[in-house]
Amino acid sequence: MKKVSLKISHNNIIVLATLLLLFILYGSGAALYKGFFSMQVFLNLFIDNAYLIIVATGMAFVIIKGGIDLSVASVVALISMVSAALFQQGANAFVVIFAALLIGTLFGAGQGYLIQRFQLHPWIVTLAGMFLARGISFLISTESIVISNPTFVLLSQHKIYVWEKNFITISVLIALAVVIAAILIGRYSSFGRAVYAIGGSEKSAILMGLPVARTTITVYTLSGLFSAIGGIVFTFYMLSGYSLHLMGMEMDAIASCVIGGILLTGGFGYLIGPTLGVLCTGIIQTIIMFQGTLSSWWTKITIGFLLFLFMAFQRIIVMRKEKSALPASKNKPNFENKVVNL
Amino acid sequence: MASLAGLARNLSKQKIIWPILAIVVLFLFNLIVIPDFFRMEWKDGHLFGNLIDILKNGSPLIIIAIGMTLVIAKEGIDISVGSVLAISGALAVFMLNGYPLWVVVLAGIGAGLLCGLWNGMLVAILGIQPMVATLILLTIGRGIAQLITGGQVLTTSNKAFQFIGKGHLLGLPFPLFLAMGVFLIVYLFKTRTAFGLFLEAAGGNKTASSYAGIRPKVIFMTAYTITGICAGIAGIIISSNIASADANNAGLWIELDAILAVVIGGTSMRGGRFYLGGTIFGALFIQSLTTTIYSLGVEPSSILLVKAVVVIIVCLIQSDLFRQSFKLAKKKVAAS
Numbered sequence: 015m016k017k018v019s020l021k022i023s024h025n026n027i028i029v030l031a032t033l034l035l036l037f038i039l040y041g042s043g044a045a046l047y048k049g050f051f052s053m054q055v056f057l058n059l060f061i062d063n064a065y066l067i068i069v070a071t072g073m074a075f076v077i078i079k080g081g082i083d084l085s086v087a088s089v090v091a092l093i094s095m096v097s098a099a100l101f102q103q104g105a106n107a108f109v110v111i112f113a114a115l116l117i118g119t120l121f122g123a124g125q126g127y128l129i130q131r132f133q134l135h136p137w138i139v140t141l142a143g144m145f146l147a148r149g150i151s152f153l154i155s156t157e158s159i160v161i162s163n164p165t166f167v168l169l170s171q172h173k174i175y176v177w178e179k180n181f182i183t184i185s186v187l188i189a190l191a192v193v194i195a196a197i198l199i200g201r202y203s204s205f206g207r208a209v210y211a212i213g214g215s216e217k218s219a220i221l222m223g224l225p226v227a228r229t230t231i232t233v234y235t236l237s238g239l240f241s242a243i244g245g246i247v248f249t250f251y252m253l254s255g256y257s258l259h260l261m262g263m264e265m266d267a268i269a270s271c272v273i274g275g276i277l278l279t280g281g282f283g284y285l286i287g288p289t290l291g292v293l294c295t296g297i298i299q300t301i302i303m304f305q306g307t308l309s310s311w312w313t314k315i316t317i318g319f320l321l322f323l324f325m326a327f328q329r330i331i332v333m334r335k336e337k338s339a340l341p342a343s344k345n346k347p348n349f350e351n352k353v354v355n356l
Numbered sequence: 357m358a359s360l361a362g363l364a365r366n367l368s369k370q371k372i373i374w375p376i377l378a379i380v381v382l383f384l385f386n387l388i389v390i391p392d393f394f395r396m397e398w399k400d401g402h403l404f405g406n407l408i409d410i411l412k413n414g415s416p417l418i419i420i421a422i423g424m425t426l427v428i429a430k431e432g433i434d435i436s437v438g439s440v441l442a443i444s445g446a447l448a449v450f451m452l453n454g455y456p457l458w459v460v461v462l463a464g465i466g467a468g469l470l471c472g473l474w475n476g477m478l479v480a481i482l483g484i485q486p487m488v489a490t491l492i493l494l495t496i497g498r499g500i501a502q503l504i505t506g507g508q509v510l511t512t513s514n515k516a517f518q519f520i521g522k523g524h525l526l527g528l529p530f531p532l533f534l535a536m537g538v539f540l541i542v543y544l545f546k547t548r549t550a551f552g553l554f555l556e557a558a559g560g561n562k563t564a565s566s567y568a569g570i571r572p573k574v575i576f577m578t579a580y581t582i583t584g585i586c587a588g589i590a591g592i593i594i595s596s597n598i599a600s601a602d603a604n605n606a607g608l609w610i611e612l613d614a615i616l617a618v619v620i621g622g623t624s625m626r627g628g629r630f631y632l633g634g635t636i637f638g639a640l641f642i643q644s645l646t647t648t649i650y651s652l653g654v655e656p657s658s659i660l661l662v663k664a665v666v667v668i669i670v671c672l673i674q675s676d677l678f679r680q681s682f683k684l685a686k687k688k689v690a691a692s
Contacts, residue, residue, distance in 0.1 A: 128668070132671075132675040134671050138625065138671050139671070142668045145612075146660075146664035150661065152661075257657070278488050311503060312499070314498060318499065325482075325492070326484075
């Protein structure tokens with residue numbers, strides 16, 4: 015972010031609020047619990063959530079474009095399953111990684127094609143994609159398969175020391191690289207600008223001569239690719255393939271995007287947002303872990319509550335924007351803007 | 357012959373024909389592959405058999421799908437029904453210790469009503485997109501249900517409560533009568549009151565209907581509240597059928613089945629006209645599909661794969677663009 019965005023405005027207020035929330039959460043955790051304010055606890059946030067950061071960043075592109083991708087969690091599970099099955103057949107680690115990326119990309123491209131070519135609802139298509147990916151991984155095996163490939167174990171357990179004894183894993187580096195790449199794509203490529211434009215108004219984007227069809231398909235392909243990368247990172251983390259991995263994680267990814275200030279109506283949001291959102295939910299989980307007596311379902315309830323707060327916040331900002339944009343038509347009913355289709 | 361073709365053409369315009377046709381095709385397949393599929397027995401004063409199972413296990417899905425039809429008719433969606441169902445079931449089983457049955461049932465339905473009101477408020481008053489607004493309850497709902505059950509699977513041995521989900525009336529499973537009751541009430545609501553008309557009007561074109569003096573907000577709130585109540589009823593049936601409350605797994609993914617049932621039933625995701633009858637047959641089709649896969653002895657997990665393929669095919673058939681491209685291809689063939 016450049017100098018200009020240091021000023022608080024409509025554009026960055028949500029991201030700033032997320033940052034503030036992050037500090038408050040981290041600060042209260044550090045104040046309440048001994049040992050919370052350590053470098054390693056902070057780094058663990060990245061280690062434990064690297065896959066979610068990657069997947070949520072992919073989801074952010076889709077949401078900014080004005081769509082949704084519900085298949086991400088199933089694709090991650092499918093990738094873990096496929097890699098485990100390939101290792102059972104004695105495949106090479108790099109072949110497995112290549113196959114995983116290929117599967118994710120093709121899966122995303124297929125969904126994008128159906129959505130764009132036949133104007134189907136992204137909700138329904140990616141829902142079918144979610145069923146399909148889970149179904150395929152069930153077909154491969156319903157049991158959990160352990161991965162013992164030496165390359166994967168090495169990649170998964172290699173520690174990179176950043177400060178004395180505090181370490182991160184290779185997965186964290188991958189996640190950070192993905193986020194930086196996403197920010198660069200979103201800000202400086204013509205594809206990124208087209209995504210924002212289509213999310214703002216698809217009709218205007220068509221009239222402007224932007225390649226709407228190509229961009230739509232690419233967005234879903236990108237989400238599939240990011241899910242595949244997330245799947246590989248998750249496989250590093252778990253070292254097992256299981257068809258029931260990460261049930262319902264697509265909702266976590268969407269929640270992270272919302273908390274990170276991606277506007278669900280599309281067309282707006284910083285790509286650093288999802289990472290901040292993931293860190294927020296990660297800190298809540300850590301606090302509940304440190305607290306010890308609170309049960310795990312409080313995580314769900316707190317995240318849901320945050321989701322509500324940020325959504326209401328988004329609405330208020332959008333409403334104020336609409337008001338300032340349409341001072342003349344104040345008295346006219348304006349229903350088509352109020353409830354956006356899905 | 358001409359009149360027959362005309363009849364066929366007229367029939368194909370009726371949306372309800374498609375889900376019925378799908379069921380007929382499925383049953384024909386069963387007739388050939390699993391001859392035992394249609395066998396029914398009279399045992400202990402009630403009927404047994406696969407068809408009865410479909411009706412019994414399909415009842416909660418039918419009830420939820422009816423509610424979902426109203427919401428989808430308003431160009432909305434409610435993905436929280438599974439979680440609402442879990443809350444209502446958990447609350448009902450939890451309250452059975454120490455409260456009479458009617459209080460328990462009312463509490464379950466009341467929980468559904470409150471959840472529906474909450475969703476309606478977010479959508480109608482705050483103006484959040486329906487999918488995202490109901491996402492909140494989807495996330496929180498299972499947490500609340502776990503809070504009620506204390507993270508365990510609660511069980512009950514209350515016979516009167518178990519009758520709701522397991523009992524039989526006139527030889528038929530009791531949930532079926534509940535589903536029929538809900539259908540009748542909503543159907544009368546739709547055809548005999550102004551609300552039904554407003555519901556279709558507001559779903560078809562919000563701006564036009566608001567100029568016509570309909571208040572879309574009230575209609576929206578009502579639609580979501582009815583869906584919540586339906587989910588509450590389904591929650592009681594499911595928890596009573598298995599005589600326990602499972603906060604994690606009760607009604608898992610039922611929202612997807614319900615949406616599928618509505619779409620197969622001919623109601624468009626873009627709002628407007630809705631078809632309650634179509635929804636019922638859509639739900640029955642999904643339940644028949646599930647039962648067929650079970651009785652085929654195929655691994656139950658492959659049901660996801662089958663559903664995925666069915667969803668894509670149904671959506672493609674409903675897509676105008678897909679049919680157009682098909683017609684164009686036909687014309688090209690004819691021209692060459």
